[in-house]
Amino acid sequence: MDFSGRHIMSIQDFSRDELEHIFKVASDMEKYVKTGSDTLKNKILASLFFEPSTRTRFSFTSAMYRLGGNVLGFDDPEMSSKAKGETLVDSIRVIDSYADAIVIRHTIEGIVELAAEYSNVPIINAGSGTLGHPTQAMLDLFSILREKNTIDGLTIGILGDLKYGRSVKSLAYGLANYDVKLVLIAPELLRMRRDILEDLSEAGKSIREVPYLEETISDLDILYVTRIQEERFPDPSEYEKVKGYFIISKKSLKSAKDDLIVLHPLPRVGEISTDVDSTKHARYFKQSYYGLMVRMALLSLIMS
Amino acid sequence: MDFSGRHIMSIQDFSRDELEHIFKVASDMEKYVKTGSDTLKNKILASLFFEPSTRTRFSFTSAMYRLGGNVLGFDDPEMSSKAKGETLVDSIRVIDSYADAIVIRHTIEGIVELAAEYSNVPIINAGSGTLGHPTQAMLDLFSILREKNTIDGLTIGILGDLKYGRSVKSLAYGLANYDVKLVLIAPELLRMRRDILEDLSEAGKSIREVPYLEETISDLDILYVTRIQEERFPDPSEYEKVKGYFIISKKSLKSAKDDLIVLHPLPRVGEISTDVDSTKHARYFKQSYYGLMVRMALLSLIMS
Amino acid sequence: MDFSGRHIMSIQDFSRDELEHIFKVASDMEKYVKTGSDTLKNKILASLFFEPSTRTRFSFTSAMYRLGGNVLGFDDPEMSSKAKGETLVDSIRVIDSYADAIVIRHTIEGIVELAAEYSNVPIINAGSGTLGHPTQAMLDLFSILREKNTIDGLTIGILGDLKYGRSVKSLAYGLANYDVKLVLIAPELLRMRRDILEDLSEAGKSIREVPYLEETISDLDILYVTRIQEERFPDPSEYEKVKGYFIISKKSLKSAKDDLIVLHPLPRVGEISTDVDSTKHARYFKQSYYGLMVRMALLSLIMS
Numbered sequence: 001m002d003f004s005g006r007h008i009m010s011i012q013d014f015s016r017d018e019l020e021h022i023f024k025v026a027s028d029m030e031k032y033v034k035t036g037s038d039t040l041k042n043k044i045l046a047s048l049f050f051e052p053s054t055r056t057r058f059s060f061t062s063a064m065y066r067l068g069g070n071v072l073g074f075d076d077p078e079m080s081s082k083a084k085g086e087t088l089v090d091s092i093r094v095i096d097s098y099a100d101a102i103v104i105r106h107t108i109e110g111i112v113e114l115a116a117e118y119s120n121v122p123i124i125n126a127g128s129g130t131l132g133h134p135t136q137a138m139l140d141l142f143s144i145l146r147e148k149n150t151i152d153g154l155t156i157g158i159l160g161d162l163k164y165g166r167s168v169k170s171l172a173y174g175l176a177n178y179d180v181k182l183v184l185i186a187p188e189l190l191r192m193r194r195d196i197l198e199d200l201s202e203a204g205k206s207i208r209e210v211p212y213l214e215e216t217i218s219d220l221d222i223l224y225v226t227r228i229q230e231e232r233f234p235d236p237s238e239y240e241k242v243k244g245y246f247i248i249s250k251k252s253l254k255s256a257k258d259d260l261i262v263l264h265p266l267p268r269v270g271e272i273s274t275d276v277d278s279t280k281h282a283r284y285f286k287q288s289y290y291g292l293m294v295r296m297a298l299l300s301l302i303m304s
Numbered sequence: 305m306d307f308s309g310r311h312i313m314s315i316q317d318f319s320r321d322e323l324e325h326i327f328k329v330a331s332d333m334e335k336y337v338k339t340g341s342d343t344l345k346n347k348i349l350a351s352l353f354f355e356p357s358t359r360t361r362f363s364f365t366s367a368m369y370r371l372g373g374n375v376l377g378f379d380d381p382e383m384s385s386k387a388k389g390e391t392l393v394d395s396i397r398v399i400d401s402y403a404d405a406i407v408i409r410h411t412i413e414g415i416v417e418l419a420a421e422y423s424n425v426p427i428i429n430a431g432s433g434t435l436g437h438p439t440q441a442m443l444d445l446f447s448i449l450r451e452k453n454t455i456d457g458l459t460i461g462i463l464g465d466l467k468y469g470r471s472v473k474s475l476a477y478g479l480a481n482y483d484v485k486l487v488l489i490a491p492e493l494l495r496m497r498r499d500i501l502e503d504l505s506e507a508g509k510s511i512r513e514v515p516y517l518e519e520t521i522s523d524l525d526i527l528y529v530t531r532i533q534e535e536r537f538p539d540p541s542e543y544e545k546v547k548g549y550f551i552i553s554k555k556s557l558k559s560a561k562d563d564l565i566v567l568h569p570l571p572r573v574g575e576i577s578t579d580v581d582s583t584k585h586a587r588y589f590k591q592s593y594y595g596l597m598v599r600m601a602l603l604s605l606i607m608s
Numbered sequence: 609m610d611f612s613g614r615h616i617m618s619i620q621d622f623s624r625d626e627l628e629h630i631f632k633v634a635s636d637m638e639k640y641v642k643t644g645s646d647t648l649k650n651k652i653l654a655s656l657f658f659e660p661s662t663r664t665r666f667s668f669t670s671a672m673y674r675l676g677g678n679v680l681g682f683d684d685p686e687m688s689s690k691a692k693g694e695t696l697v698d699s700i701r702v703i704d705s706y707a708d709a710i711v712i713r714h715t716i717e718g719i720v721e722l723a724a725e726y727s728n729v730p731i732i733n734a735g736s737g738t739l740g741h742p743t744q745a746m747l748d749l750f751s752i753l754r755e756k757n758t759i760d761g762l763t764i765g766i767l768g769d770l771k772y773g774r775s776v777k778s779l780a781y782g783l784a785n786y787d788v789k790l791v792l793i794a795p796e797l798l799r800m801r802r803d804i805l806e807d808l809s810e811a812g813k814s815i816r817e818v819p820y821l822e823e824t825i826s827d828l829d830i831l832y833v834t835r836i837q838e839e840r841f842p843d844p845s846e847y848e849k850v851k852g853y854f855i856i857s858k859k860s861l862k863s864a865k866d867d868l869i870v871l872h873p874l875p876r877v878g879e880i881s882t883d884v885d886s887t888k889h890a891r892y893f894k895q896s897y898y899g900l901m902v903r904m905a906l907l908s909l910i911m912s
Contacts, residue, residue: 033705036650042340044369046362055702058654058680062706065652065678070369072362074379075682090571094359097337097593098366267698289705346644348673350666374673376666378683394875398663401641401897402670 003301007116008124011137011170016177023142026290026297032066033292039300040069046099047073048091049126050106055266056126056136059288060103063295069303072099089118096120100303104128122302132170135298136265139291140171141178144222146290147261147283151178155219159185160226160246160271162192167265168226172196176203183216184209187242190232212245218255223248223281225264227271249273253281263287307605311420312428315441315474320481327446330594330601336370337596343604344373350403351377352395353430354410359570360430360440363592364407367599373607376403393422400424404607408432426606436474439602440569443595444475445482448526450594451565451587455482459523463489464530464550464575466496471569472530476500480507487520488513491546494536516549522559527552527585529568531575553577557585567591611909615724616732619745619778624785631750634898634905640674641900647908648677654707655681656699657734658714663874664734664744667896668711671903677911680707697726704728708911712736730910740778743906744873747899748779749786752830754898755869755891759786763827767793768834768854768879770800775873776834780804784811791824792817795850798840820853826863831856831889833872835879857881861889871895 001021014022032039045064049057052075061071088106092115095102101122104112109129116123127133144151156175162168162184172192175182182205184192191209200207210216217223228246233239247270253260264272264284276282305325318326336343349368353361356379365375392410396419399406405426408416413433420427431437448455460479466472466488476496479486486509488496495513504511514520521527532550537543551574557564568576568588580586609629622630640647653672657665660683669679696714700723703710709730712720717737724731735741752759764783770776770792780800783790790813792800799817808815818824825831836854841847855878861868872880872892884890 042370042372044366054682054699058703058706061680062652065680066650068650070374070678071680072365072369072375074358087571091358093589094570094592095362097589097596098362266702267695285701285705288702292705346674346676348670374678376669376673376679378662391875395662397893398874398896399666401893401900402666 003298004304005122006302007119007122008134008298008302009113009116010125010131011134011174014134014138019138019141019174019177022138022294022297022301023145025301026142026293027146029066029293029296029300032296033289036066036068038068040064040067040303043067043069043101043303044099045069045071045073045299046095046102047071047075048095048102048104048106049073049075050104051127052076053105053127055288056105059291060124060126060295060299063292063299066292067296067300069299088115092119092123101299124298124302127166132173133166134170135291135295136167137170137174138298139287139294140167140224140263140265141174142294143263143283143287143290144261147286148221151175151180153179154221155181155183156222156224157183157185157213157216157220158224158226159213159248161190161228161232162186162226163190164229164232165226168192168224169196171224172200176200176205181206182208183219185211185213185216187211187228187246189238190228213248213252214255217253217260218257220260221257223253223256223260223262225262225268225272227269247271247273248276250275250279253279256281307602308608309426310606311423311426312438312602312606313417313420314429314435315438315478318438318442323442323445323478323481326442326598326601326605327449329605330446330597331450333370333597333600333604336600337593340370340372342372344368344371344607347371347373347405347607348403349373349375349377349603350399350406351375351379352399352406352408352410353377353379354408355431356380357409357431359592360409363595364428364430364599364603367596367603370596371600371604373603392419396423396427405603428602428606431470436477437470438474439595439599440471441474441478442602443591443598444471444528444567444569445478446598447567447587447591447594448565451590452525455479455484457483458525459485459487460526460528461487461489461517461520461524462528462530463517463552465494465532465536466490466530467494468533468536469530472496472528473500475528476504480504480509485510486512487523489515489517489520491515491532491550493542494532517552517556518559521557521564522561524564525561527560527564527566529566529572529576529588531573551575551577552580554579554583557583560585611906612912613730614910615727615730616742616906616910617721617724618733618739619742619782622742622746627746627749627782627785630746630902630905630909631753633909634750634901635754637674637901637904637908640904641897644674644676646676648672648675648911651675651677651709651911652707653677653679653681653907654703654710655679655683656703656710656712656714657681657683658712659735660684661713661735663896664713667899668732668734668903668907671900671907674900675904675908677708677907696723700727700731709907732906732910735774740781741774742778743899743903744775745778745782746906747895747902748775748832748871748873749782750902751871751891751895751898752869755894756829759783759788761787762829763789763791764830764832765791765793765821765824765828766832766834767821767856769798769836769840770794770834771798772837772840773834776800776832777804779832780808784808784813789814790816791827793819793821793824795819795836795854797846798836821856821860822863825861825868826865828868829865831864831868831870833870833876833880835877855879855881856884858883858887861887864889
């Protein structure tokens with residue numbers, strides 16, 4: 001399977017076979033996490049973060065370094081207003097002489113695809129409006145696979161802001177490749193968009209929507225938690241009513257299966273209490289480590 | 305020819321022989337652009353951009369990485385106000401312990417020369433008031449040479465803001481080393497400064513000044529376009545009158561020679577329409593690639 | 609002596625034997641300053657500067673590069689407000705997957721210790737409220753040792769803001785390991801805190817406090833100068849009265865010993881006149897070079 005030169009735009013561009021190939025390579029990368037390697041020696045990644053994201057940026061940078069490569073770039077919200085459409089295309093046509101791959105995070109819809117159209121080197125979407133966040137979805141799937149040795153057959157709860165959350169949309173499409181039961185846990189206002197639910201139904205997924213975690217906690221093998229932002233609620237009192245239900249604590253997990261795994265894309269802002277950190281369920285820090293392996297795999301696949 | 309330890313301050317410090325040596329080394333660098341090299345392994349470039357310039361900064365960084373070296377630095381307009389005169393000299397006397405060469409861009413007149421006076425390691429001027437932008441001029445000359453196999457004998461049009469433009473001044477002095485015909489294309493308000501014209505005349509250059517491109521387009525082998533900034537015109541209506549003449553489109557080039565080459569230091573802000581990008585004349589993106597080769601050459605020459 | 613995995617939190621955590629081991633390794637590092645080495649090949653340092661410090665950041669970065677390692681991070685005062693307590697702990701638990709050591713500078717009291725509690729990789733305190741600035745103290749001691757071949761037996765003057773200065777506190781505790789005479793030179797308002805003086809007395813140090821340099825200049829082997837900030841004085845006229853006494857010029861040193869060495873943690877803001885730079889006493893630029901060696905030693909010791 002040849003990924004050389006391929007853009008990483010959307011999780012929906014990847015078949016199950018391709019995902020499994022990436023996960024196999026990711027597992028092979030584990031030996032390089034501590035020892036490093038010369039796989040990408042003399043290769044350069046341009047890292048263009050028009051929207052800041054310390055964690056994602058560090059993850060790609062670390063992945064590149066562990067493979068012996070180097071990174072140039074910026075991490076600057078102010079660039080976002082400056083670099084629109086044509087200007088970004090011009091930048092890409094310059095930067096593709098300076099780098100062997102380009103990772104971009106941008107707030108503006110469609111701009112990462114536009115960049116990919118003009119670039120001579122592969123582009124990785126590190127989060128953008130329409131396309132979601134494909135490498136996050138891959139690392140979420142990989143985390144599940146590594147913790148459970150399978151994705152098929154699992155009951156997976158996704159909790160939080162399912163309407164606006166970028167990670168959640170990509171994860172749902174990623175899971176559509178597997179034989180899973182999805183339980184979507186969200187307040188009325190933040191339920192997943194109908195068109196995505198239809199896509200998932202068409203893919204033959206079993207989907208259940210519930211308003212509160214307590215209705216389903218005992219069914220779950222995986223609980224994927226994301227943030228609920230107060231500002232999504234037109235009426236603050238609406239938020240106050242539901243927020244307690246969406247803060248996961250040790251107590252929320254008391255009727256969980258023994259081997260329930262809790263994931264979160266991070267950063268969290270209070271939606272998982274720190275008393276969960278030391279339980280056997282918490283894997284959200286380990287998830288970052290799995291993410292490093294997945295990004296090492298992707299970088300080596302597209303640049304080799 | 306030994307450039308080891310030499311400061312790169314102004315294009316006027318370089319003889320034709322020296323420029324040709326740099327261009328020869330730059331051409332030799334092409335093989336390393338994709339494969340990389342260990343020429344500057346363990347060497348460090350300090351990159352101090354007191355005035356931001358993503359493209360120039362990335363170009364030097366990529367050049368350093370391609371040669372196996374490393375880069376530390378900042379890219380911060382706020383540093384500019386903080387780091388004046390004495391303070392910068394102190395910084396340089398610290399940083400020259402941390403790096404093997406220092407590249408500086410600064411808005412303040414004379415500050416790069418001041419740094420060079422105190423530094424134990426070579427300083428590269430990446431754009432400053434008085435000294436122009438010598439590495440840009442070198443890459444402009446190199447681009448012409450690579451595209452035409454010669455610089456001597458060419459008719460070269462330079463269009464845009466010839467009064468204030470930093471790149472233009474350095475390019476003119478660079479071209480003074482060659483047997484070229486210069487055509488300076490600018491509105492009355494933005495004509496090249498008299499003292500520079502006199503220097504060029506003394507160097508025996510044939511110079512013609514014309515107000516509009518259409519008067520000379522059919523003569524040109526090279527058209528070098530730069531930006532005209534609206535804010536240079538005291539009366540905005542003056543700008544409105546001329547601006548149409550200084551936006552180059554496919555149509556502006558209809559009576560051009562078949563092998564006319566269009567260059568631009570980038571970024572452009574509308575002064576070349578995107579319909580030119582796909583013509584056989586456009587080389588402004590390739591120019592960045594040539595720039596990488598020139599900067600690799602300079603870095604390896606001064607640090608070896 | 610095994611430093612592998614050890615946090616570098618406070619100078620007070622280090623015994624004289626340990627300091628001497630670090631200084632021995634630092635001297636061994638000199639050969640790598642120019643040639644580089646592969647000691648930390650494939651290793652990554654995360655450099656988290658919540659409070660900006662170009663010099664300290666560059667020093668650690670250069671040290672890492674000289675040893676063949678790599679650096680990721682940020683240098684951003686805005687992060688400081690965002691990343692408090694729990695959030696920083698979460699970040700550390702992610703970043704410790706991406707790096708082999710983490711260097712942190714932060715304004716908030718206690719936050720570097722908190723990070724160390726949760727990190728799987730060693731943390732270096734690069735300046736924080738309570739803990740002072742241990743690597744600065746080590747490089748100060750090392751500078752004295754290199755210039756004088758001994759620390760024992762010296763008379764060491766410390767001048768400036770002894771009450772609030774971060775470097776000064778760490779240096780005083782570092783010197784407590786040696787048989788030195790300390791002369792503390794400060795205006796009444798900025799005298800060293802009583803508890804620190806008591807700690808030093810208990811450690812058997814001979815301490816003399818004087819208000820002005822001229823009373824002691826002829827006794828000193830080392831004069832360590834730090835900044836006095838005008839804003840420390842409630843009444844500006846108080847500052848005006850004393851400031852002249854705390855600007856060191858060539859004239860201030862006229863009755864100094866021939867081999868007096870002047871040190872300063874830099875940056876200076878006028879407290880040493882530039883006419884001192886060319887005297888035989890000045891070593892504050894060399895001090896940065898010694899600092900590079902000390903940081904190379906520490907990085908290699910904790911990551912090997």
